[in-house]
Amino acid sequence: MTTELIEALTGKDWGLLINGASQAAADNAWDKVYSPATGLAIAQVARATETDVDAAVQNAKAAFVQWAALPGAEREKIIRKATAYVRTQADQIGGLMALEQGKPFAQSRGEVTSSCDLMDYYAAEAVRVEGYVNSTEKSNLYSWVVYQPVGVCGLITPWNYPVSLLSWKLGPAMATGCTVVVKPTEVTPLSPLAFCKALIEGGIPAGVINVVMGDGVVGAALVTHRDVAKVAMTGSTHTGKKIMSAIASQLKKVSLELGGHCPAIVCADADLDLAAEIIVYKGFRNMGQSCSTVNRVYAHHSIHDVLIEKIVSKAQKFSIGDGVLEGDCDLGPMTTAETLQKVERHVADALTKGASLHTGGKKPNGEKYQNGHYYTPTVLSKVSPDMLMMQEETFGPVVPIDSFDSLEEAIDKANDSDFGLCAYLFTKDFATTMRVSQALEAGTVCVNNGAVNTAYAPYEGWKDSGFGVELSRKAIFEYLKTKHIKVGF
């Protein structure tokens, strides 16, 4: 990023975005946002009160009347025009993401443009919200089914992919005619706020998108607001369960995309270079701060040592830097001090319990890494189920490798988890592909590839990884309610 861009983006006060206007919170409270690379404050954002949350919801409710009434083709046109404008702001929004999240600028910028692509994918769905006609029990009865937008949606998002995980919700919500109040995470609020602001500047009517900032207290006020008809949240399983119990008495629609603990099974016949490449990419990209990261590898005993060598050699090639100043490095700092501490705790726990460290396990050497939350890509073997990293989401750049003898053992080990988000399998054998992919308890199984999230395919967690579909055409039904109309004539 250029010095001019960094200067233009830092040191500002960012207000709540309500009915298209930027405003301070009712009590004028502000929270600082920090750089994970330097530990210094980069900006401050207004922290919403309950009154502000209510104002945002009321504006979204008022805007719903007109937005939902527009023909789908009209909404499509408006959304596409807005995303075209957002693309012109990708440097600014991506720059904010690099500053607050730590992801290198090139990747942050890419997240903004790919989020526009996803919004366009859903814009095209706006004209495809169809109903159907039923055959009835009498000739003078006519029966048909229509889908209508649910109303105001409360969108709660995390910090690891602050803009793309917002677009996964914003896209289908807006295409179907819903209006939204977004509550981005308190850790990285700037880029999602700037994304929403740019959408409004690009022509989305004021009130269709509102943004309130703050922590879980603000999130709780939003999800329990009686005029919020649907909650879509991505975050930890712990928070997902809290939201579920908080809204239980209101019986509103909800989708929760929660934590993961994704296994990768590498069979004896696998293409080991491909397996190593994908494990390393999934395991370390974004510093392993991804719900679909590879949390555990199970390698057939016959290829276990060779696979480790290949993974270690690739892991050591990653360049690590300040993603703001070195925008095209591979990895930046981890986003928060707490996440870094959790990684250190998990690695220390595994080493105490007998794991072998092959690479990483520490901060990189050098003065430039002193003040940031940096950590080197870490590979461990001789891991066992009693280790924290084999049970909990480490959410960091750590790949632990275990071995197996039979496919049954690999499947049992892979399924021995409370989570069920994604799983990976590497084999050249078709029968193994069929058998293992069907047996794995996960919402997504990727065989010989790591492209978990694609616009055209549904993404849904099993078990403690949540429920409700994101991505694909199916996600629009999360934002629609069904109506049966039966007419006698």
Ligand code: NAD
């Ligand atoms: P988090 O649960 O701490 O926070 C997520 C969001 O919930 C934040 O905006 C937070 O302010 C809000 N929140 C907290 N308490 C709340 C409450 N009581 N009511 C309403 N909102 C509340 O998660 P995080 O640390 O920001 O994100 C990391 C987690 O997200 C990881 O567990 C990761 O696996 C998960 N994740 C899941 C997916 C997926 O698609 N399944 C994708 C990315 C991340």
